[in-house]
Amino acid sequence: MNQEAIYQEVTDLLVKLFELDAAQIKPEARLYEDLDLDSIDAVDMVVHLQKRSAKKIRPEDFKAVRTVQDVVDAVERLYQDS
Secondary structure, eight states: OOHHHHHHHHHHHHHHHHOOOGGGOOTTOBTTTTSOOOHHHHHHHHHHHHHHHTSOOOHHHHTTOOBHHHHHHHHHHHHHHO
16 A cells, blocks of 8 residues: 555545545644644544554554554554554
8 A cells, every 4th residue: 555545544534534635734833732632532543544454553563653644554554554
C-alpha cells in the first residue's frame, strides 16, 4: 500500500471515528493540538488501523506519533515489514 492510499485511509478513519472535518486533516496536522484527539482516541485509532491492516501494531511504533503524517509513516512501515 502506498503513502497516498494510507493517507486516504487514515483521513477516512479520522472523519468516521472522530467526526472531524476532512479539511482539517493535513499531513502536518498535530493529532492532539490541532485535531483535539486525546490518548484514548489515539488508542481507538490504532485498534481500527490494526483491524484494517490485519497487522499487529507495536506500541513503541506509535509512541513518537504526533502528526497525521507520522501515522501514515508508521502504517507504511507496518506494510514494509511484512
